[in-house]
Amino acid sequence: MKLLPKLPNAIAYGGDYNPEQWDPAVWQEDVRLMREAGVNLVSLAIFSWSKLQPNEDTYEFGWLDRIMDLLAENGILVCLATATASPPPWLSVKYPDVLPVDASGLTLHHGSRQNYSPSSPSYQRFAAALVRQLAERYRAHPALAAWHVNNEYACHTSECHSADSAAAFRVWLQKKYGTLDQLNAAWGTAFWSQIYQTWEEIFTPRRAPHDRNPTQQLDFRRFTSDAYRHLFRMEKAILNELTPGVPATTNLVWFIRAIDGRTWAPDLDFISWDCYPDPLTGHAAEHFAAVGHDVMRSLKKDRPFLLIEQAPSAVTWRSINPPKAPGVMRLWSLQAVARGADGIMFFQWRASQSGAEKYITGMVGHGDPAQSRVFAEIKALGVELPKLAPLLGSTVPSRVAIVFDWSVCWALDLEAKPARLDYPGWASELHRYFYERNIPIDFIRPDAALDGYALVVAPALYLLTQKDAANLEQFVERGGSLLATYFSGIVDENEHVVLGGYPGHLRRVLGLRVEEWIPFGEGQGNALQFTATGQSSPVTQWAEVVHLEGARALAQYTGDFYAGGPAITEHAFGRGVAYYLSAKPDNSGLTSLLDQVVAKAGVQPVLKTPPLVEATLREGDGERYLSLLNHSPAAVSVSLAAYRGTELLSGTAVSGQLTLAARGVAVIQLHS
Ligand code: GAL
Numbered sequence: 001m002k003l004l005p006k007l008p009n010a011i012a013y014g015g016d017y018n019p020e021q022w023d024p025a026v027w028q029e030d031v032r033l034m035r036e037a038g039v040n041l042v043s044l045a046i047f048s049w050s051k052l053q054p055n056e057d058t059y060e061f062g063w064l065d066r067i068m069d070l071l072a073e074n075g076i077l078v079c080l081a082t083a084t085a086s087p088p089p090w091l092s093v094k095y096p097d098v099l100p101v102d103a104s105g106l107t108l109h110h111g112s113r114q115n116y117s118p119s120s121p122s123y124q125r126f127a128a129a130l131v132r133q134l135a136e137r138y139r140a141h142p143a144l145a146a147w148h149v150n151n152e153y154a155c156h157t158s159e160c161h162s163a164d165s166a167a168a169f170r171v172w173l174q175k176k177y178g179t180l181d182q183l184n185a186a187w188g189t190a191f192w193s194q195i196y197q198t199w200e201e202i203f204t205p206r207r208a209p210h211d212r213n214p215t216q217q218l219d220f221r222r223f224t225s226d227a228y229r230h231l232f233r234m235e236k237a238i239l240n241e242l243t244p245g246v247p248a249t250t251n252l253v254w255f256i257r258a259i260d261g262r263t264w265a266p267d268l269d270f271i272s273w274d275c276y277p278d279p280l281t282g283h284a285a286e287h288f289a290a291v292g293h294d295v296m297r298s299l300k301k302d303r304p305f306l307l308i309e310q311a312p313s314a315v316t317w318r319s320i321n322p323p324k325a326p327g328v329m330r331l332w333s334l335q336a337v338a339r340g341a342d343g344i345m346f347f348q349w350r351a352s353q354s355g356a357e358k359y360i361t362g363m364v365g366h367g368d369p370a371q372s373r374v375f376a377e378i379k380a381l382g383v384e385l386p387k388l389a390p391l392l393g394s395t396v397p398s399r400v401a402i403v404f405d406w407s408v409c410w411a412l413d414l415e416a417k418p419a420r421l422d423y424p425g426w427a428s429e430l431h432r433y434f435y436e437r438n439i440p441i442d443f444i445r446p447d448a449a450l451d452g453y454a455l456v457v458a459p460a461l462y463l464l465t466q467k468d469a470a471n472l473e474q475f476v477e478r479g480g481s482l483l484a485t486y487f488s489g490i491v492d493e494n495e496h497v498v499l500g501g502y503p504g505h506l507r508r509v510l511g512l513r514v515e516e517w518i519p520f521g522e523g524q525g526n527a528l529q530f531t532a533t534g535q536s537s538p539v540t541q542w543a544e545v546v547h548l549e550g551a552r553a554l555a556q557y558t559g560d561f562y563a564g565g566p567a568i569t570e571h572a573f574g575r576g577v578a579y580y581l582s583a584k585p586d587n588s589g590l591t592s593l594l595d596q597v598v599a600k601a602g603v604q605p606v607l608k609t610p611p612l613v614e615a616t617l618r619e620g621d622g623e624r625y626l627s628l629l630n631h632s633p634a635a636v637s638v639s640l641a642a643y644r645g646t647e648l649l650s651g652t653a654v655s656g657q658l659t660l661a662a663r664g665v666a667v668i669q670l671h672s
Contacts, residue, residue: 001303002393003270003342004247006077006145010040011385011392012306012343014076015363017042019067020051021352027067030350031074033364037375038382039076042349043148043308044068046081047113049130050088059133068143077145079249079308080138082235084127085151086113095122101162104207112356114156118227119168124234131235135242147248148308149235152274153228154258159220161204165227170199172223186494187215211415214495221410225260233267251308254295255424257413260406262445265299274309274347277332279322283612286631289332290435290614291428293339295404297396298442304342304393307333312346313361313374323361326373327663330381331629334665337388338616338627340396344385346378387648390669394620398440399603402427403458403472405445411463411495419519419542421487426459426584430485433594438605438615450475455601461488461506463495469505476509477574481601483594484510485581486542487517509578511550511571518543518562528555528567528583530592537589543567544582551580554593568593607643610636613660624670630660645670 002008014034019027034042045052045064053059071078089110092098100108100117108115116123138144177183180196189195194213196202205212205220232250239248247269252261254273265271273296277285296305310332313323324332333344351362361374369375409423427443434441442453446468450456456475461484469489476482489503498504502514518526525540531554545562551571557563569580579597581590607615612632618625626643630636637659644655645668654668 003304003306004041004077004145005245007040009389009392011337011388012041012345013382013385014039014041014349015043015312015346016046016309016348017044018047018348018350018352020045020048020063021355022350024063024066026350027070030364031070031076033369033375034076034349035074037363037379038385039349041077041079041145041343041345042071043079043081043345044071045083046148046151047083047086048081049083049086052083052134053088053130055090056094061133061137065137068138068141072141072143076143078143079146079148080134080144081148082127082131082134082150082239084130084149084231084235087116087123087126091122091126095120095126097121097162097164098123098126099162100157100160101165103159103161103205105161108157112156116157117160117162117165118157118224118231119160119162119165121164124231127231128234128238131238132242135239139243144243144246147239147243147246149232149239149248149250152251152253152256153232154224155253155256158256158258159204159224161206166203168227169204169220169223170202172226173202173219174199176219187213187219188494188496189213214411214414214416217414218407218410218495221258222260222407224258225263225406228259229264229267232264236267249306249308252296254292257406257409261295261299262406268300270303270306271296271299272306272308275307275336276309276311276315278318279314279324279328280318280320283631286332286335286614287428287432287435289335290339291431293336293341294431294441295443297340298401298444301442302395304340304395306343306345307336307341308343308345309347310336310345311361312363312378314359316357316359321359323374325633326377329374329377330384331631331663331665333381334627334667335614335629337391338614338618338629338667340618342392344381384649387651388667390623390648391618391620391625391667394618394623394625396440396616396618398442399452399454400434400439401442401444401448401450401453401456402431403446403456403461404443405461405463407493408461408463411491412460414495418517421460421462421542423460423462426485429590430457430459433591435614438607438609439598439603440606440616447471450480451478453480454603455481455483455597458482458484458488460485462490463493464489464491464505465493466505469509472506473509473573476576476578479575481577481579481597482509483579483581483597486544486583507549509571509573510569510580511548511573511578512566512569512580513547513549514544514582515547516545516562518545518560526560526583527558528585528589529558530555530568533592535588535592537585537592539567539583539585539589541584546580546582551578554579554596555589557583607638607641609638612636613638624672626668626670628658628660628666628668630662630664633662635659635661635664640668643668643670
């Protein structure tokens, strides 16, 4: 499926364009340079509200008309923003209910961005009016290719505790629970004298003397994701009404905890996301990007996504912000394509001269573009990307999935746990095994249809409904392999413990019972030993006292009062098998386990490659595309095994052995 009907035969290429920061004389230079760089799409007007609407009764579109026309004349399409992410100062002065309030009751003022409460009726009214104006004005404009709704919802204002938010929270709760009795039961309010007698007594979880009610907090996070989604839907409904057929998206960020992308995905016409790996983290950076691409691609499996923002080089919002080394921007861009992107875009086209982001590298910088390494690389990529047009619309098939659920993350983030667990970190660590072996992998929710998968990995699936546990159990029963890890199946959707023994509803499929959790402090730990090989592996962070109820131990603990107890187990169940990893082993232990699990599940890598060479496959229209990405700064030779085809960037036939330059990439259209 193609992302942009108006751009059916080209990989999208461009960036955020903020012409309102510049004198119109610069605009001519901008479009000239855009053409030189092969730009075919820009995200326009993302933070222009105060320029588009100088007061309550006046809209000023003249400047936007001119720039839309100029772009159209130059064959550059526009992903037009709805400009609602940064309300103008006049709005919050006149309608102070627009402003968000933090958990301490402190109002967050204008003077930055995202200065709005998602539940403010004034914000909603004025945002809707602006979107209608924009859609009516540009509905037939030849440059309009897509809508960019708002910007990174909840990035800065991850929650709001205003009176409007409290009122909206109550309405959300009434819809969910119907009666106060139901709410009191779900929230466990008999604990610490919290029983509610009227709805008016209920607030958002504001700052309190000690740990706040966990279910209240969990519901508030669900509410917040829904409140922002309501805003997206509000804008989308107007856009659908006035510009049917023009796709609309919003730029997601997979690790912004406030937004549950999975519930949002059906409302987005295509997925787009902002990817900012940290160049300081070495090869962890490209793995960080791979996780994000896989999370985002999995939100809509049947179509590609758009990498809508990445840095041309450096950012400024970390404490140390080095540039991307030569070749890295190209490599990471092509990595996104390899993992399912049909467009590569940047923040931002021209580096700002003023404001908080002026040192973030632009595609065009502060100096002469003709003398800029970054612009030279941008131009070179603009020449190459059209060669990858055959990949458009193709997708990334995968037989392995990681269960990742924001409800689990939110529940694990709550206070008062045996230890703080880094859920996204643990999921990423498990993903890394598959990434390093070129095994395609999706991220799914526990209620997903699992039929196409051979192996499902469920890290710390702490919160799990009985229905979702049954989904996993049936998957195993039908012949699938499930690997669950420690601290799974502990609580239900209300964050109430599933009684009768851990891991609750997973006990039957895993064939075991967990009696105690053993979290470790710094420098503490245990070790486990594999029964079959005798290999031993240190355990840190977490271990458990496990009793077998049908499963057999693959590894045992070697120390402490539970020495000899099962650490890793295997349980034949129905036609499949369920594994349980009760501890956090070191990399060698994890690798040994996963090698065994993957081999038994019959999962194959795309290609065996030397270290730091990533291989992926995209498929579509009966064609297959093998991408090879060399993340090392030295040339490397890769055996293509039985693959042969045409390397699209060079246009040459390849088979046998292929040499990839340092940070080099090959994209091969395979011959069957
Ligand atoms: C993104 C944001 C952009 C810009 C960019 C800077 O998170 O959407 O507007 O701020 O970061 O790196």
